[in-house]
Amino acid sequence: MGEVEIVKEKNIKLWNKNFFLLWQGQLVSVLGDVLYSIALGFWVYERTKSTAIMGTLEAVTMLPRVILGPFAGVFVDKWDRKKIIVITDLIRGIFVTFVGIAAFMGFIQVWMVFVVGVINGLCSAFFNPSVSSVKPDLVHKSKIIKANSVTSIAQSGMDMFGNAIGGALYVAIGASAMFLFNGISYIFSACTEMFMKVPKITRKNGESTFKEDFKEGFKFIWGFKTFKNIFIFACGINFLFIGGLTLLIPYFEDTPFLGAKRYGFAMTAMALGMMMGSILLSILNLNKNKKYKISIISIILCTFGFSTIALIENYSIIIMIMFLSAFFNIIFNTIFNSVTMIIIPKNMRGKVNAIMGTLSAGLTPFGALIGGVLGEFIQLKVAIFALFFICFIISIGLIFIKGIKKVLEFEGEGEDIDELINSTNALYNK
Numbered sequence: 213m214g215e216v217e218i219v220k221e222k223n224i225k226l227w228n229k230n231f232f233l234l235w236q237g238q239l240v241s242v243l244g245d246v247l248y249s250i251a252l253g254f255w256v257y258e259r260t261k262s263t264a265i266m267g268t269l270e271a272v273t274m275l276p277r278v279i280l281g282p283f284a285g286v287f288v289d290k291w292d293r294k295k296i297i298v299i300t301d302l303i304r305g306i307f308v309t310f311v312g313i314a315a316f317m318g319f320i321q322v323w324m325v326f327v328v329g330v331i332n333g334l335c336s337a338f339f340n341p342s343v344s345s346v347k348p349d350l351v352h353k354s355k356i357i358k359a360n361s362v363t364s365i366a367q368s369g370m371d372m373f374g375n376a377i378g379g380a381l382y383v384a385i386g387a388s389a390m391f392l393f394n395g396i397s398y399i400f401s402a403c404t405e406m407f408m409k410v411p412k413i414t415r416k417n418g419e420s421t422f423k424e425d426f427k428e429g430f431k432f433i434w435g436f437k438t439f440k441n442i443f444i445f446a447c448g449i450n451f452l453f454i455g456g457l458t459l460l461i462p463y464f465e466d467t468p469f470l471g472a473k474r475y476g477f478a479m480t481a482m483a484l485g486m487m488m489g490s491i492l493l494s495i496l497n498l499n500k501n502k503k504y505k506i507s508i509i510s511i512i513l514c515t516f517g518f519s520t521i522a523l524i525e526n527y528s529i530i531i532m533i534m535f536l537s538a539f540f541n542i543i544f545n546t547i548f549n550s551v552t553m554i555i556i557p558k559n560m561r562g563k564v565n566a567i568m569g570t571l572s573a574g575l576t577p578f579g580a581l582i583g584g585v586l587g588e589f590i591q592l593k594v595a596i597f598a599l600f601f602i603c604f605i606i607s608i609g610l611i612f613i614k615g616i617k618k619v620l621e622f623e624g625e626g627e628d629i630d631e632l633i634n635s636t637n638a639l640y641n642k
Contacts, residue, residue: 244397246374267584276333305398312392429563438615455583485538
C-alpha cells in the first residue's frame, strides 16, 4: 500500500477495513471519555468545592501534550505509527481502569486522578499526531473532508449519547462505574486497532537525526507565514476558550435553574450540533471558492454564541445557542483540519501536526488554570462571559491574516504546495 490505499480513479471509496478500524476505535473511546469527563468534573468539585483545583486538573492533563508535543511528533515520523496508537490506548486503559477499581474499593484519592491525568496527557502527546498522520494514508485525498466528517459524526454521536445520560448516570451509579467504563473502552480500542494495516514512512535521503527532524518541522511552519499566523491566533482563542469551558460545570452546579442533569443535556445539544454539522459536510461536495467564507463566518458565530451563554437565564435558549455554536465550530474545524492534512508532506505529518497542536493548545493548560482561579475571585457568569467574548474578538482578527483565503481553499489536486507557500509569503513583503 502506497501513500493512499490503492483505488481505481473512477471508483474512489471512503470506507475500507483500515479506516473503519481506526474510526470505530475512536468511536468507542470517545463515549468512555465523555462519561469519564462528566464524572471526574462533578466528583472533583464535590470533593474539593474548588474551581481552582478543577482548573489545575485540566492544566496538568494538557501540560504533557504542550511540553512533549513537538518532540513526540518527531518520534511519530520515525516509529511505527500503528504501534504508537495501540500502545498509548492500552496504557491509558490500564491506568484509568485502576482509577475505576480504586473508586469501587473506596481508596481513591484526588492525587490519583491527577497522576492519571498526567499519564493521559503523555499518551495523547503521541496518540493524536499519530492518528492525524495515519488518516491521509488510509483514504484518498479527495475523501479527506468526508473522512473527517464521518469521524466527527461518530464522535459527536457518542458525545451526544454520553452527555445525554452522563448526568443521570452520575446520580444513579456514581463516578466509579463511569471511570471503569472509560478504562475498558481504551483497552477495547487498543485490541481492535491491532488489526489495522498502516504503511511505513520511507525516507528519500536516509535516516536523519532527531535534531534535524525537529528543525525541519519548525522550519515548515515558520517558513509558511500564513500558517504560522493562523496558529498564533488559535493559541489566543484556545487559551481563553478552555478557561470558559472549565467554568461551565461549576456554573451549572451553582446556578439554581441549571444543575448536573441539565449540564448533561446542554452538552448533548452541543454534540448534536457537531453531528449535524458533520453530516452536512459528509453529504455536500463543498465548493472550493466557498470554503474561506464558510470557515470564517463559522468561527465568528461559534465564539459569539458561547459569549452569550452566561448572560441568558432561559435554559431553552441556552440549549439552542450551544447547539448552533457547536454546529459552526465543527464546520470550521473540519474544513481547516482537512486542509492541513493535504498541505503537510507525508514524511513530516507527525512532527508538523504535533508542533501545530502545541502552538494551538500550548496555552490551554494555563487557560484552564486561569479560568479556575478567576472563578474563585469573581462571579462565575462574569468570568465566563469575559473569556468567551475575548475569543470572539480574536476570531474576527482571523479575517486580517494575509493569505488565509488561499490556504483554506487549497485542495491539493493540480496545486503545488511550494507555490502556495511562496505566493502567500509574498503578500508579507508588499
